[in-house]
Amino acid sequence: MPVFYENKQLVTPGDLLAENDYISGENTYKESNKIYATRVGLFGHEDKRVYVVALKAFYLPVVGDTIIGKVLEVTLGGWVVDIRAPYVAMLRASDALERSFKPQKDDLPSIFDVGDTLVAKIVAYDRTRDPLLTVLERGLGKIARGQVIEITPTKIPRVIGKQGSMVSTIKQETGCQITIGQNGRILVSGKSPEDERLAIMAIRKIEEEAHISGLTDRVTEMLRKEKGEKSKEEVTENVSKEN
Amino acid sequence: MKIEVGILGNADGSAYIEMGKNKILAAVYGPREIHPKHQALPDRAALRCRYHMAPFSVQERKSPAPSRREQELSKVIRESLEPSIFTEYYPRTAIDLFIEVLQADGGTRCAGITVASLALADAGIPMRDLVSACAAGKVDGQLVLDLNDVEDKGGEADMPVAYMPNQNAITLLQMDGMLTGEEFETVLNMGLEGCKQISQLQKEALKAKYTVAKEDEKEEESEEEAAE
Numbered sequence: 001m002p003v004f005y006e007n008k009q010l011v012t013p014g015d016l017l018a019e020n021d022y023i024s025g026e027n028t029y030k031e032s033n034k035i036y037a038t039r040v041g042l043f044g045h046e047d048k049r050v051y052v053v054a055l056k057a058f059y060l061p062v063v064g065d066t067i068i069g070k071v072l073e074v075t076l077g078g079w080v081v082d083i084r085a086p087y088v089a090m091l092r093a094s095d096a097l098e099r100s101f102k103p104q105k106d107d108l109p110s111i112f113d114v115g116d117t118l119v120a121k122i123v124a125y126d127r128t129r130d131p132l133l134t135v136l137e138r139g140l141g142k143i144a145r146g147q148v149i150e151i152t153p154t155k156i157p158r159v160i161g162k163q164g165s166m167v168s169t170i171k172q173e174t175g176c177q178i179t180i181g182q183n184g185r186i187l188v189s190g191k192s193p194e195d196e197r198l199a200i201m202a203i204r205k206i207e208e209e210a211h212i213s214g215l216t217d218r219v220t221e222m223l224r225k226e227k228g229e230k231s232k233e234e235v236t237e238n239v240s241k242e243n
Numbered sequence: 244m245k246i247e248v249g250i251l252g253n254a255d256g257s258a259y260i261e262m263g264k265n266k267i268l269a270a271v272y273g274p275r276e277i278h279p280k281h282q283a284l285p286d287r288a289a290l291r292c293r294y295h296m297a298p299f300s301v302q303e304r305k306s307p308a309p310s311r312r313e314q315e316l317s318k319v320i321r322e323s324l325e326p327s328i329f330t331e332y333y334p335r336t337a338i339d340l341f342i343e344v345l346q347a348d349g350g351t352r353c354a355g356i357t358v359a360s361l362a363l364a365d366a367g368i369p370m371r372d373l374v375s376a377c378a379a380g381k382v383d384g385q386l387v388l389d390l391n392d393v394e395d396k397g398g399e400a401d402m403p404v405a406y407m408p409n410q411n412a413i414t415l416l417q418m419d420g421m422l423t424g425e426e427f428e429t430v431l432n433m434g435l436e437g438c439k440q441i442s443q444l445q446k447e448a449l450k451a452k453y454t455v456a457k458e459d460e461k462e463e464e465s466e467e468e469a470a471e
Contacts, residue, residue, distance in 0.1 A: 010450050010453060010454070012364065012373065012445075012446045012449045012450065013327075013364050013369070013370040013371070013372060013373055014370065014371060014372030014373050014407065014408070014409040014410070015409070015446075016409060027369065029329075029369075029371070036371070036372070036409060038329065038369035038370055038371070039364070039367060039369055039370075040364055040365075040367075040449055040450075040453070054367060055453055056256075056365065056366075056367040057367040058255070058274070058367055086273065086274035086275055086276070086288075086333050086336040087276065087335070087336070088276055127334050128285075128334070
């Protein structure tokens with residue numbers, strides 16, 4: 001019952017990963033007791049479970065996920081929202097209003113209009129129906145300020161870090177509010193554009209170096225260095241002004 | 244032979260191949276919402292394929308409108324790639340595949356299948372295996388592998404084969420011309436050998452995209468260290 005690759009080795013679709021007693025994990029499939037990869041990614045195995053961490057994939061809706069979506073269309077009873085998945089999501093008016101929806105009175109475009117960006121939660125999804133959203137929870141709803149950036153959805157777990165260690169580091173160092181959508185969209189809003197720039201830089205660094213270990217330390221170091229340089233510049237500017 | 248993966252910024256997945264004098268570009272979009280809606284399949288994703296030859300890809304200018312031959316090849320390529328994709332994971336969606344022949348010299352369907360498979364893998368679409376394709380045939384009484392345009396038109400027989408090496412499954416087998424039963428078997432095995440070789444190149448090309456990125460980072464890091 002061998003495993004044919006070492007952890008973190010690059011595999012391509014169709015590569016034979018393991019035989020016999022192993023269990024097929026993410027991005028793999030099992031056929032006549034042999035496990036093969038289905039995506040390009042890094043091989044890994046834990047006990048009996050064999051998996052591949054995909055280097056590129058797209059978002060698939062999961063019930064309970066918080067996502068960031070864009071309104072595509074306003075319909076009679078709700079909104080059509082792009083969530084960067086193979087399917088468009090529906091947000092019904094009754095899932096956006098605290099009270100019951102009255103089509104004669106309520107003006108939907110004045111609540112959310114085409115082009116608005118929303119933080120929402122997926123309440124229902126299976127392969128027979130398009131995902132359904134809600135915004136009736138704390139922290140959900142229309143985004144008023146900040147910047148939304150997009151990264152590969154497979155890298156989201158690295159941006160969050162172990163028990164949220166990575167996001168909290170970035171939040172602490174930059175003073176920005178960060179909302180992570182599982183669909184690969186991240187909302188960054190800070191007190192100044194400079195703070196937001198720093199936070200975005202850190203996220204981009206995570207995206208690029210997701211597979212190299214010791215990431216949290218390097219990100220903290222980078223942020224401190226950047227901030228340090230910034231404050232030095234300010235000091236020198238002030239000094240030169242005084243002179 | 245030269246293969247590059249992920250060369251187009253706007254497509255979800257892309258690849259480029261130079262195989263002999265053939266130059267072919269493939270791009271993949273999806274899985275995405277399907278339009279027109281009536282094409283949606285309730286149990287799986289619809290793979291839509293367009294094989295197209297650029298007007299300047301051949302000696303005599305070719306009309307850019309899709310010809311009968313191109314429509315047939317689109318169908319043949321679609322059917323040779325479909326078994327490799329887990330279409331059942333994404334019902335009611337479309338996977339759009341575009342194969343653009345920039346320069347043709349015989350065997351474009353095989354090279355087309357080879358690049359298209361890489362573009363699909365690059366798009367992050369789950370696949371059973373990579374598909375590689377190669378032609379074999381008979382020219383002037385000789386059994387040969389990977390025919391070009393002249394050999395194809397002047398030869399006695401031409402047999403394109405598409406193959407999933409890890410599955411040991413043939414997904415496309417066509418032939419025109421005449422071969423004896425014995426010759427058929429030899430030519431088929433030659434074709435499969437060719438596919439296996441191409442499959443190695445495919446894997447290298449796919450891995451190269453990511454290893455290059457890694458090396459760049461390493462270089463940057465060492466530069467940074469040197470600067471410090």
